[in-house]
Amino acid sequence: AAVAVLISGTGSNMLALLDAMAADGFARPVLVLSNRPDAAGLAKAAARGVATAVVDHRDFRGDRAGFDAAIDAELTRAGAEIVCLAGFMRILGADFVTARAGRMLNIHPSLLPKYPGLDTHARALAAGDVVHGCTVHEVTPELDAGPMVGQARCAVLPGDTPDLLAARVHGLEHQLYPAALRRFVAGEREPVLLEG
Numbered sequence: 001a002a003v004a005v006l007i008s009g010t011g012s013n014m015l016a017l018l019d020a021m022a023a024d025g026f027a028r029p030v031l032v033l034s035n036r037p038d039a040a041g042l043a044k045a046a047a048r049g050v051a052t053a054v055v056d057h058r059d060f061r062g063d064r065a066g067f068d069a070a071i072d073a074e075l076t077r078a079g080a081e082i083v084c085l086a087g088f089m090r091i092l093g094a095d096f097v098t099a100r101a102g103r104m105l106n107i108h109p110s111l112l113p114k115y116p117g118l119d120t121h122a123r124a125l126a127a128g129d130v131v132h133g134c135t136v137h138e139v140t141p142e143l144d145a146g147p148m149v150g151q152a153r154c155a156v157l158p159g160d161t162p163d164l165l166a167a168r169v170h171g172l173e174h175q176l177y178p179a180a181l182r183r184f185v186a187g188e189r190e191p192v193l194l195e196g
């Protein structure tokens, strides 16, 4: 399967996916695309010989449909069959998402359905949760709400701060996303469940 990864920043999840595909060959990366020209992940992808593209959201102020169409054109040009959102910080429109139903994944730093949206680690701490983690899910028009493809859990420790908890979850993400994508590409629908 031809996989495209969408990023906005460091791209550590994107790197984990590229390295897993390079190691096992269960899929092949055809594009890494960012909405930000300065995303550090772009250089990392290029260094691994993966094609990159930028669709700068600032060129499409107030034109969400135009932004989505520009991304769709890049994905089509690259022949992407599966799209992985990995730290991609823009919300894609319902038309774009619906057109790729069942072929687009996202990783979110919480045990969905708990804490969709932002600031998930601070919210878990504020709630006094003793377990936290991350989820890979199929992308649907509703934010952070699609069918689960995998989940990784870790303990919340005494003295945890949002940053400490985020770092622990981030490490789990790098294990979960490749395992979840591998299973998704294989057509298996049993979710990946990891204990960190």
Ligand code: GRF
Pocket (backbone or CB within 6 Å): 007, 008, 009, 010, 011, 012, 013, 014, 086, 087, 088, 107, 108, 109, 134, 170, 173
């Ligand atoms: C991660 O916390 C991920 O859960 C969220 O974006 C953050 C940055 O990811 N989706 P990355 O390091 O850029 O892959």
